[in-house]
Amino acid sequence: MICGGVRRGRDTETIATVEKHGWCSLLVPGTVDFAYTVGLWHSFQIPEIVMFGLAGEHMQLWLNTCVERLRDIGWPAAEAPFTGVIEGHETMLRPVDESWRAALFGTAYRFYGGWSVPVWQLVWPDGAGRWPWNDEATVSSRTRQAFGWLPVSAHPAGSWRLVGTFGNDFPLPAEPDSWALTTRSLLAGRTSPAVVAFDDGRFDVLDARGYAADDLCLAYLGHAVEQHPSLNALSDLPTGHVATLATDGTWQRTPSSDPQRTESTAAWRTSQPLRVTS
Known part of the structure; x- marks a missing residue:
């Protein structure tokens, strides 16, 4: 098994949740929160999912809802909108570029023993249904979500590019996007x-x-x-x-x-x- 050699300790709760439910939705608090799953690749051979920029506990619930929804309808094509996750809004999935792995997915990296597993981003639109790459979308929907489908080096300037660039190597005792x-x-x-x-x-x-x-x-x-x-x-x-x-x-x-x-x-x-x- 992929995670057969995972040591417990700091990740004991995550491992126990995966063993019981098949996956775990982790909240990563920061200047802007994000959340992602651990265990989907291990349990169901589907990519892990990450979500950015909304209320942390809500994102964990939406990730769980997304997993259940996808187990019903199957894995969608990239950029194919689907409903059933956030009430009243479509969402879509886009594959996350490998360059984000070290900065964002430390628990998943440990869980999979250093293996690189696929991660897709659950993208949400603004209140008018505009996706964050639309220049007319609200500023919050465009800046609170990382454009994870882009390499870190190609990401628009701002907080998420700093997070992706520095990863865990930021020298000062604060976040690079603080x-x-x-x-x-x-x-x-x-x-x-x-x-x-x-x-x-x-x-x-x-x-x-x-x-x-x-x-x-x-x-x-x-x-x-x-x-x-x-x-x-x-x-x-x-x-x-x-x-x-x-x-x-x-x-x-x-x-x-x-x-x-x-x-x-x-x-x-x-x-x-x-x-x-x-």
Whole structure:
């Protein structure tokens, strides 16, 4: 059997559910949640299914409904709409490119002992029935779903491409698609990081102007790391601390001060998100 050599431990509950029901629907919480099945290939020789961008527990239920529906009607052709999963809406399945496997499907990878099994994406339309590749579809339906049928390198710029690019190798103790306070100049490479604060799960990545910069914005943390690999050195920055770049190029770490926290809070309240589109 494919999963005969799977060790229990961290995946004990998943394995037990597959043994009892034939598959398990896993929720992966993050900046944007996704959920996927484990066990379909093992139990029924059909691809695993992943779904992105809706309420986590609902996605788990819809995945289960999808499996039951497909066992009734058979596996559809790619991009063939079908009903019976989300009430009042069609859905469709598209095969997921192999380049997403390492970033998204760690539990499945362990379950199958490193074997590469097929995964298809359950795609949902917006409220008007428009699919996410339609330019007229709502922004949320186009950005909350990964375009998993594309290679990571060909995915539109944004949060999911960052997740696919970094996978489990993101150097900082946050998600690559989490918001960070930074500056437009720093993201464009015109300035360099000089002050980095980490507190309450969020990062401030600032240049020498600090909170006085006139181009403060909110952006995906992964974009700052892509532009400035020097940030990799801050993988061990403790929460509640600030790192300041010294003249010798090293980062000096000190506890956050009350004035710094006050400035940070004010800047987060007034800064606007920057949407990267290329």
